Amino acid sequence: MAVAKIEYKKEFFDRDYTFREAYGRVWKYARKYRLRLAVGVICGMATAGTLVPFFQIVQPALQHVESHDAEIVREEAASAVEAVPEAVAKPKADDTHGKVKKNAFERQIEKNSKLPSWYPAVEKWASKLGITIQTETGGMAGALLLIVLVVIPVVALARLVLMYLNHYCLSWSGAHAVADIRQELFDHVERQGLEFFGRVDVGQVMTRMASDPQQIQIILSTVLSEVAMAPFEIFVSIGFIVWFAVTNHMLPTLCLIFIGFPLFVIPVQALGKRVKKWARRSMERSSMVGSKIIEVMTCIKIVKSYNTEDLETRRYASTNNYFLKSTMRGLRISLMVGPTVETVGIFLICGFLVWCFAVDIKISDVVPMLAPLLIIYKPIKQLSKLQMQIETSMAALNRIYSLLDVHLELPEKPDAVSKKTFDGKMAFEDVSFRYGTAEACAVSHASFEIPRGKVVAVVGGTGSGKSTLSNLLARFFDPTEGRITMDGVDLRDIKISDLRTLVGAVAQESILFNDTIEENIRYGTPNATYDEVVAAAKLANAHEFITAQPEGYKRVVGEKGFALSGGERQRICIARAILRNPPILVLDEATSALDTVTERIVQDALTKLMESRTTFAIAHRLSTIRNADLILVMDHGEIVERGTHDELYAKGGVYRKLCDMQKTT
Numbered sequence: 192m193a194v195a196k197i198e199y200k201k202e203f204f205d206r207d208y209t210f211r212e213a214y215g216r217v218w219k220y221a222r223k224y225r226l227r228l229a230v231g232v233i234c235g236m237a238t239a240g241t242l243v244p245f246f247q248i249v250q251p252a253l254q255h256v257e258s259h260d261a262e263i264v265r266e267e268a269a270s271a272v273e274a275v276p277e278a279v280a281k282p283k284a285d286d287t288h289g290k291v292k293k294n295a296f297e298r299q300i301e302k303n304s305k306l307p308s309w310y311p312a313v314e315k316w317a318s319k320l321g322i323t324i325q326t327e328t329g330g331m332a333g334a335l336l337l338i339v340l341v342v343i344p345v346v347a348l349a350r351l352v353l354m355y356l357n358h359y360c361l362s363w364s365g366a367h368a369v370a371d372i373r374q375e376l377f378d379h380v381e382r383q384g385l386e387f388f389g390r391v392d393v394g395q396v397m398t399r400m401a402s403d404p405q406q407i408q409i410i411l412s413t414v415l416s417e418v419a420m421a422p423f424e425i426f427v428s429i430g431f432i433v434w435f436a437v438t439n440h441m442l443p444t445l446c447l448i449f450i451g452f453p454l455f456v457i458p459v460q461a462l463g464k465r466v467k468k469w470a471r472r473s474m475e476r477s478s479m480v481g482s483k484i485i486e487v488m489t490c491i492k493i494v495k496s497y498n499t500e501d502l503e504t505r506r507y508a509s510t511n512n513y514f515l516k517s518t519m520r521g522l523r524i525s526l527m528v529g530p531t532v533e534t535v536g537i538f539l540i541c542g543f544l545v546w547c548f549a550v551d552i553k554i555s556d557v558v559p560m561l562a563p564l565l566i567i568y569k570p571i572k573q574l575s576k577l578q579m580q581i582e583t584s585m586a587a588l589n590r591i592y593s594l595l596d597v598h599l600e601l602p603e604k605p606d607a608v609s610k611k612t613f614d615g616k617m618a619f620e621d622v623s624f625r626y627g628t629a630e631a632c633a634v635s636h637a638s639f640e641i642p643r644g645k646v647v648a649v650v651g652g653t654g655s656g657k658s659t660l661s662n663l664l665a666r667f668f669d670p671t672e673g674r675i676t677m678d679g680v681d682l683r684d685i686k687i688s689d690l691r692t693l694v695g696a697v698a699q700e701s702i703l704f705n706d707t708i709e710e711n712i713r714y715g716t717p718n719a720t721y722d723e724v725v726a727a728a729k730l731a732n733a734h735e736f737i738t739a740q741p742e743g744y745k746r747v748v749g750e751k752g753f754a755l756s757g758g759e760r761q762r763i764c765i766a767r768a769i770l771r772n773p774p775i776l777v778l779d780e781a782t783s784a785l786d787t788v789t790e791r792i793v794q795d796a797l798t799k800l801m802e803s804r805t806t807f808a809i810a811h812r813l814s815t816i817r818n819a820d821l822i823l824v825m826d827h828g829e830i831v832e833r834g835t836h837d838e839l840y841a842k843g844g845v846y847r848k849l850c851d852m853q854k855t856t
Contacts, residue, residue: 202391202392202395202396202593203390203391204593204594204596204597205589205590205593206589206593206596207589208585208588208589208592210585212592213585213588213589213592214410214588216588216592217368217407217410217411217588220368220371220372220407221364221368221411223367223368223371224363224364224367224368227360227361227363227364228360228361228364228411228415230356230360231356231357231358231359231360231361231364231415231416232357232361232415234353234354234356234357234360235353235354235357235361235416235420235423236420236423237353238350238353238354238357238420238423238424239420239423239424239426239427240423240427241346241347241349241350241353354420357416357420358412358416361411361412361415361416362408362412364411364412365407365408365409365410365411365412365415366408366412368407368408368411369404369405369407369408372404372407372591373400373401373404375595376399376400376404376591376594376595377400379594379595380396380400380594382600383597383598383599383600384599384600384601384667384668385662385667385668386599386626386627386668387597387599387600389626390627390628392482393482393485394479394482394483394484394485394486395479395482396594397482397485398480398482399590399591399594400594403587403590403591404587404591405587406583406584406587406588406591407591409580409584410584413577413580414577414580414581414584417570417574417577418577420570421570421574421577422570422574424566424567424570425567425570425574427563428563428566428567429563429567431563432563443550479510479513479514480507480510480511480514483506483507483510484507487503487507601666601667601668601669601687602683603686603687604683604684607684607685607686607687608680608684608685608686609685609686609689610677610678610680610685610686610689610690610693611689611692612693612774613643613677613678613693613774613775613805614643614678615642615643615678615679616640616641616642616643616678617640617641617664617675617676617677617775617805617807618639618640618641618675618676618679619637619638619639619640619660619663619673619675620638620673620674620675620676621636621637621638621672621673622634622636622637622638622663622670622672622673622674622675623635623636623637623670623671623672623673624659624663624668624670624671624672625671631828632671632828633656633659633828634656634659634660634663634670634828635656635827635828635829636673636829637656637660637673637829637830638673638830639821639823639830639833641775641805641807641821642805642820643774643805644803644804644805645805645806645820645821646801646805646806646808646816646818646819646820646821647806647807647808647819647820647821647822647823648807648808648809648810648816648819648821648822648823649661649807649808649809649822649823649824649825650809650810650811650813650816650822650823650824650825650846650849651824651825651826651845652826654827655825655826655827655828656825656827656828656829657809657825658779658809659828660807660809660823660825661696661777661779661807661809663675664694664775664777664807665690665694665696665777666682666683666687666690666694669682669683677690677693692773693773693774693775694773694775694776694777695768695771695772695773695775695776695777696768696776696777696778696779697761697764697765697768697776697777697778697779697797697800698764698779699779701752701757701760701761701763701764702751702752702764703748703751703752703755703760703763703764704748705747705748705749705750705751706747706748707742707744707745707746707747707748708728708737708743708744708745708746708748708763709721709724709744709745711748711752711763711767712724712727712728712744712763712766712767712770713767713770714767715767715770715771716767716770716771719770721744723770724744724766724770725744727766727767727769727770728744728762728763728766730766730769730796730799730800731762731763731765731766731769731796731799731800732762732792732793732795732796733759733762733763733765733766733796736759736762748760748763758792758793761793762792762793762796765793765796765797765800766796768800769799769800773804774804774805775804775805775806775807776800776801776804776805776806776807777806777807777808777809778797778801778806778807778808778809778810779809794815797815812853813836813849813850813853816836817836818836819835819836820835821833821834821835822834822835822836822839822846824839824844824845824846824849826845831844831845832844832845832846
């Protein structure tokens with residue numbers, strides 16, 4: 192069987208956000224942890240300051256080496272002079288050699304002028320300890336050793352601590368912000384109305400909720416860390432270059448650096464938009480992979496029944512490869528950024544060195560400017576990758592905010608009334624309802640009453656509107672026209688939490704959680720005792736099959752209750768409803784999928800559940816509603832007949848035809 196073409200379909204609520212909108216909202220999740228964020232950012236900024244001592248010691252160290260080499264050359268020259276006749280070697284009275292040669296004091300002053308500003312303080316501190324760090328001739332003696340053994344380790348240790356605090360504080364804040372946004376996404380999606388879940392791909396929504404929020408952590412930890420550190424490292428490095436060039440009269444060299452520096456940005460700008468495009472596609476296709484997994488796992492019984500494992504494997508492989516292609520495309524583009532920036536940097540530095548050679552600049556003059564340039568390379572490379580990460584994060588933020596900004600939840604009025612009891616009757620008053628994407632009404636002008644303690648049943652063919660009536664009664668949807676009241680109060684004016692307590696439901700599909708039988712029965716009534724759980728199970732005719740297994744009430748039912756039979760699952764659901772004890776009960780074809788024997792057991796349990804309760808029952812098997820106080824017959828969304836079983840059968844209309852087809856008379 193051929194595999195259908197894979198194509199991502201956008202959700203109806205997807206939209207794009209501007210950079211300001213997207214990243215502005217990130218602060219909503221970050222401000223809760225602003226103290227740690229501030230500490231992390233400040234430490235990142237301070238880390239850049241630790242580079243200054245390293246820059247300052249480069250030139251003195253190099254000049255010390257150069258002066259030491261020059262001294263050796265002078266000594267060799269002096270030895271050569273002594274070897275020639277005195278008349279030749281003796282200088283004239285007006286020889287300038289004496290002027291060129293400087294005494295030790297002058298050389299020391301010149302040497303000190305090239306040392307960092309903090310060096311005299313270090314020298315003074317060292318002299319108090321009896322440490323000589325300069326010779327009488329101005330040589331550095333132990334100065335270099337002092338710098339290597341004391342200054343550099345102290346600065347390096349400070350840099351280590353600052354970097355650790357920077358990364359830890361920002362990562363901590365990012366992790367907590369991700370947990371917050373995941374919680375908000377879950378709460379938001381959970382509260383959406385059934386209309387939302389009828390229009391979305393649940394698997395893709397799950398991926399947005401689970402995977403996309405990780406980008407928030409990347410923004411707060413990686414992106415913010417680099418923003419706090421890299422620009423300041425660049426600023427400090429460039430500041431030192433400018434200061435050094437001005438104090439050493441090297442303005443042409445400075446101009447050359449500033450002309451070449453912007454070339455680093457070119458590859459970042461060229462590739463950034465393409466990375467964003469493919470990052471978004473990769474996330475969209477990733478959600479398709481998650482959707483396919485959930486679809487197959489949820490429908491695994493159908494897959495097994497029709498022996499379509501190979502077909503689903505091929506479909507998943509196609510979806511997976513579809514995702515892989517977009518991932519690799521984005522990866523290829525993003526991986527080009529770092530090497531491209533690196534290559535441009537190498538070419539610029541090579542050109543700079545050639546220029547320095549051409550204008551005869553000393554090595555001790557050029558290296559102090561090259562050292563910051565080499566330091567700049569890393570933060571520039573990080574910022575180039577940061578641009579890619581920002582574009583990737585934008586794609587994730589668009590998907591997250593699109594989901595958070597959809598609002599299909601049932602509205603609750605600010606002044607909604609609290610209603611704890613059901614005293615009189617439920618009433619449908621000229622109610623019509625149409626689903627958002629449908630052309631015709633699912634229910635049209637329905638009017639009837641459900642008195643307290645009575646049983647009202649609704650029958651009809653598939654698509655006649657029976658289930659829609661029950662959904663409206665439980666307020667899973669609001670009427671398009673008309674209103675539904677409880678004791679004269681519109682359901683839209685009652686607090687949703689109170690309404691859910693008053694109305695309970697047992698659906699045709701028995702939904703159980705992957706937990707123990709005891710917890711499934713207790714679901715919705717968390718404070719119920721074990722004895723109350725057992726009592727509810729006995730009323731639901733479930734106690735015997737539960738205790739027949741060694742685990743008893745501690746038995747785990749499996750995903751959606753697959754470890755139990757259909758009748759067993761249904762009785763667990765009935766026990767759950769009995770324990771919750773709602774005054775109004777909605778039964779939606781609760782026995783239609785059961786065999787005759789199991790149906791009788793479940794029907795007996797339902798009879799016990801319906802005692803002293805107001806019941807709205809939907810049934811395909813008319814034998815289960817023969818004794819209802821009122822039967823509504825629906826066809827194409829309209830109530831075409833109403834009355835008791837005997838009255839409707841005697842009329843010889845639609846209801847009688849249904850009864851004759853099922854031979855219930």
